[in-house]
Amino acid sequence: MVTDNGVGSGGSAGQVGGNGSCEPELSDCLKTFGAVLKALREEARLTQEQFAPLVRYSVAYVAKIEQGKRFPPRDLLERSEEVLGAVAGRVLGAAARSLTRKAGLASWFRQWAGIEEEAISLYAYECRAIPGLLQPEPYIRAIFERRLPPLSEEQIERQVTARLERQQLLTERPNTAFSFVIEQALLERHMGGPEVARQLLDHLLEQGARRNVEIQVMPLRQYDHAGIDGLMYLAETPQHEWVGYSEGQQSSILITALKDVSAMLQRYGKLRSQALGREATVSLLEQMRGAL
Template sequence: MTRVPPSGPHLRSSAAALFGTFLRRTREARGMSQGELARQIPCSRPHLTRIENGSRVPQHDLVTACDRILETGGELLEIWEEVDWYVQVDHPDWFKRFVLIEAKATSIHEFQTSWISGLLQTEAYARALFTVGDAAHDPQLIEERVVARLARQHRLTGPDAPLLTVILSETALRLTVGGPQVMRDQLRHLLRMGRRPNITIQVAPFSLGERLRFSTSVILLTSPGGAVRAYSESLAHGRFLEDPQKVREWRQRYDQLRAEALSPQDSARLIRSVMEGLLNMDSTTIDFSKASWRKASYSGPEAGNCIEIADNVPGVVPVRDSKDPEGPALLFRPDAWQSFVTGVRKGEFPAAGH
């Protein structure tokens, strides 16, 4: 499918605004509220608001979900694919060679110590990182770097997508970048990307200790001809290691680390656990003023230990102690809460003492 060529920095914002308007009008034509669409995607309502007003570029998975929920027959995705969202910008000189080799690599093996891999970062997460870097006081430079980083991700979902294996130090999951909401969306994005057939995500837990194998981030790139290059990066520069013997040593250390890291399934469970913890860290930012709370139908005025939930809070199911309505609420993802309720109805949770 032919993409619209970029003509300047204004194209991205114009495309985002037009797409956002089309999405909003389609949603309204279906009689669906913004909150309801956000719940079904799922994503946060503020994130969907930013997409509809054109201040955020929608990602492939979100557009696919909207296509399905709004029953547009692929029209939304077709429009999204017609647009070249990311204006090409120059990378720093020391990074240009890496980007050129990465763009042709058939497989990428990566270990990250402190941050989520650039190939798996959300727009908000990437922007938060650049905001505290050397571009901190230059909004235009921050935007250019965010665009450049996201542009590198398009290959992961294309027909020539490389095999990507990413091992993340547990530190990368637990460092809250951009605040709980940004970090939560980032971890949710990791879970989505980890379900793609060409992407494997594993976590190196704290318990590995000295067996972590690497003290810095490392990337191994395999070219179409089979040549493997190793790349490591600091804040100020990056360097390639191309000596075949050294590359073999790094590859061996990487394979050992991968064998000791959590499996993809266990890694997903840890990511989900960290994400749910962030959900409750951020509960003070959720507006409960219009929440409609309810208890179980058999709970009378003399009931003892009762909980109550609200069904109309976008993106989450809050649960609180009915005897302490002004107290804190635990927040659960709608799908997690529904799984719990289904399990209770099926008798999967035996009563205390049984």
């Protein structure tokens, strides 16, 4: 099992409160739903590669649902019935009614990860660590090697692999608009040492050159700052609905209330106006890279 615990620093991600383990088990109800979907798909003599475009999801996403690693999106049942038939739709609906969303680490993060994979816009403001989608492998390792309580080598490898897999979103979803606002202090920290910092800056310059990726740095000195309430992540779904996500020490929360999401969007919009523009950010990253 591969999990990615945290959208940013690698800390806990996904629970409404309380403590969660670093290696959560898959929920039995999710595994059951995935097994039912797989059986119905195979009964229809469809491979994942054939089935995925028919229900308008990626092959990788369908695979994760069948493995019990993702909560099925709301549209999946209706789309599956169109492909597999009414009887299969009723069976899948019955399996879906058994799903529970425990307030545990794995379930909440799987839900956000699923939202990420289908988002048409994805925004992130980070003040703790470089956003997970932008972390090069040496930086990822530096984070998990410093994790407390300490992780085993096997646990570190699983976490690194999971995060690198998740980063494929940047290449697999060229029509998704990615926006990142990062505090300059995170770059000045040199997490992992000078060589890791060099690779991080190179990686940010490379990713920021993508047409659908915008990276902005928030200067060290900014007298007007809208990020006082801390990090935030926002995603626009294919139905043009916005969802928010936030993390803390050993806790995290998915934010769906319209009033709260609206407030986050306002703050994020203000942050983008306060941060360095795209060209100024590239200039600063190149300057910092040259100074190392």
